[in-house]
Amino acid sequence: MDPFLIKLAIGGLAVLGAIGLLFGIGLALAAHKFAVKANPKVEEVLEVLAGAQ
Amino acid sequence: MKDLRLHVIVVGLLLLGGMLLAGCGAEHRFIKKISFKGTNQIEIAFAGPVDEKWAKNVENYAVYEEPDPDILLNITDVNLAQGGKAVILTFESDLNQTQPHLVTLQDMMAEGRSMGTALLTVKKLYFGYLFSILLGAMIIKNFVFTKYLGLCVFFGTSQKKSTAVGMGITFTIVMIASAMMSWFLYQFVLKPYRLDFLQIIVFIGLVSLSVQAVDTILRKVNPALFKAFGVYLVLVIANCIILAVPLILANSEYNAWESLMLAVGAGTGFLIALFLMSSVRERLELANVPPTYRGLPIAFITAGLFALAFMGFSGMSIF
Numbered sequence: 001m002d003p004f005l006i007k008l009a010i011g012g013l014a015v016l017g018a019i020g021l022l023f024g025i026g027l028a029l030a031a032h033k034f035a036v037k038a039n040p041k042v043e044e045v046l047e048v049l050a051g052a053q
Numbered sequence: 054m055k056d057l058r059l060h061v062i063v064v065g066l067l068l069l070g071g072m073l074l075a076g077c078g079a080e081h082r083f084i085k086k087i088s089f090k091g092t093n094q095i096e097i098a099f100a101g102p103v104d105e106k107w108a109k110n111v112e113n114y115a116v117y118e119e120p121d122p123d124i125l126l127n128i129t130d131v132n133l134a135q136g137g138k139a140v141i142l143t144f145e146s147d148l149n150q151t152q153p154h155l156v157t158l159q160d161m162m163a164e165g166r167s168m169g170t171a172l173l174t175v176k177k178l179y180f181g182y183l184f185s186i187l188l189g190a191m192i193i194k195n196f197v198f199t200k201y202l203g204l205c206v207f208f209g210t211s212q213k214k215s216t217a218v219g220m221g222i223t224f225t226i227v228m229i230a231s232a233m234m235s236w237f238l239y240q241f242v243l244k245p246y247r248l249d250f251l252q253i254i255v256f257i258g259l260v261s262l263s264v265q266a267v268d269t270i271l272r273k274v275n276p277a278l279f280k281a282f283g284v285y286l287v288l289v290i291a292n293c294i295i296l297a298v299p300l301i302l303a304n305s306e307y308n309a310w311e312s313l314m315l316a317v318g319a320g321t322g323f324l325i326a327l328f329l330m331s332s333v334r335e336r337l338e339l340a341n342v343p344p345t346y347r348g349l350p351i352a353f354i355t356a357g358l359f360a361l362a363f364m365g366f367s368g369m370s371i372f
Contacts, residue, residue, distance in 0.1 A: 012248050019238070019255070023262050030266060034273035 081171035083161060088175060092147045095156065095175055099163065102137035107162035109133075114142060115157040118149060119174075126154075150177055183314045186307075190318025196294045197326040198356075198363040203294040207326065208352055210285060217331035220285040221324030223267075225317070227289045228298065231256075231263040232316035235299035236309065249303065256299040264290050294319055329359060 086098040095116065107113060109131055116126045130143035148154065153176035161168035196202045210220040235256050243249050268286050271279045279286075289295060298319050302312050333355050342351050 008247065011246055012251060015242060015246055015248060016251065016255070019242070020258070023258075027262065027265055027269070030269050034269050036272050036276075 081158075081169075081173065083163065083168045084158075084171055084173060087156065087173050089148065089150050089177060090141065093144045095142045095144075095148070095154070096134075096139060097142070097156070097158075097173070098135070098139045099161075100138075101163050103133075103140065104162040104165065105133060105137065107160075108137075108140050113159045113161075115159070116142065116144070117155055119153045119155055122155070151182070152176075183310055186311055186314040187318040190315050191322040191325065192363070193366045193369050195322045195326060195363055195366075196297065196319055197323060198360040199367065200297075201360075202297050203292045203323060204356075206288055206292045207323075207330065207356075208349065210288070211327050211330040211352070212334055214328070214331045214335060216285070217327040218324070219281055219283075220288070221320075221327045223282045223285050224289055224292065224295070224323050225320030227260075227263050227267055227286075228295055228320040228323075229313070229316045230267065231260045231295060232298045232302065232312060232319075233309070234263065235259045236302050236307070236312040239299070239303045243303075252300065252303050253296075256296055256303075259299070260295050261290055294323060326359070330356065333359075 083100050084097060085100050086096075088096055090096040111128050111131060114128055114131070116128065117124055118126075126148070127145040128142050129145050132141040132143070133139070134141055142156075153174055156171075156173045156175055158171040158173070160170055190196070194200065197204070197207050206220070206224075211217050238255060238259065239249070239252060243252060243255065264286060268279075271282070271286075298316055302315065307315065330352075334352060337351055337355070346354070
């Protein structure tokens with residue numbers, strides 16, 4: 001294999017991995033910071049309902 | 054909070070002023086103004102009358118586009134105007150006015166005295182250029198009616214005016230966020246590392262990222278607005294305009310401002326399309342449509358008529 005292509009592939013993996021990790025952490029932090037307390041009863045009631053819609 | 058808003062407004066005004074100033078400006082004390090005129094002319098206004106003998110000599114002018122200094126443009130005619138205070142250069146072919154042009158005036162002679170050599174830049178007002186990108190994406194090259202993109206969401210959410218406007222606004226916000234992020238990533242990460250073949254994957258990821266981020270933040274910050282957006286926020290991911298804009302940006306050489314204008318134009322263009330369509334469809338509910346055409350078929354016909362009407366804008370250019 002052409003060493004240039006191998007370099008490109010590894011670079012691509014590294015860059016995409018880094019982007020994914022960065023944004024994943026960012027989203028996780030945002031979700032933690034802007035967490036909304038959901039009422040567990042809402043979920044339970046929805047479970048019991050027929051849920052055709 | 055109020056202070057912060059004031060700061061943002063002041064900074065914004067400064068930036069706008071800077072862009073306006075960057076658009077015009079003559080660099081020589083004897084030159085008052087230089088601008089494009091028509092499709093193949095450049096007008097130069099002087100502070101005083103210039104000698105006709107100097108002005109009429111084509112050899113005294115050298116004009117070229119900024120990126121190609123070795124290709125001089127052919128001047129066919131030189132006319133004096135305003136009693137010798139202005140010179141109009143006519144060129145053999147139409148000028149590419151999106152490029153800045155450099156004009157050299159050799160040894161200007163005015164009333165027998167030499168005024169030195171001037172090197173001038175002539176370009177269109179940058180503001181006007183940005184505005185033309187905005188209007189182009191919004192109306193002239195409307196993504197829905199001239200490129201037939203984003204049709205599923207377009208037909209799905211254009212039944213009622215309120216849902217159409219909600220979808221349009223949500224879409225515009227997400228569009229601006231994801232287009233700016235993808236422009237930045239493409240220019241500063243993908244292009245330098247020669248990873249542009251991965252652009253579609255990265256752009257799809259960025260779109261879903263911005264949708265998720267808007268979802269998470271809005272849920273907490275403004276629950277009322279979140280409720281109003283409802284299901285449309287998630288639907289934005291399924292819209293292909295939102296992927297088309299980053300791909301167009303990747304293929305063109307737009308800078309940050311121009312990209313922003315394209316994103317805003319695409320978003321508001323979609324909003325306009327949805328609003329127009331929902332207004333018609335609300336009335337169609339009351340119309341006596343033949344049974345076979347009721348619902349989606351008549352909507353498709355209406356969209357086709359809209360597309361025909363929008364063809365009237367095609368080929369228009371502003372500024």
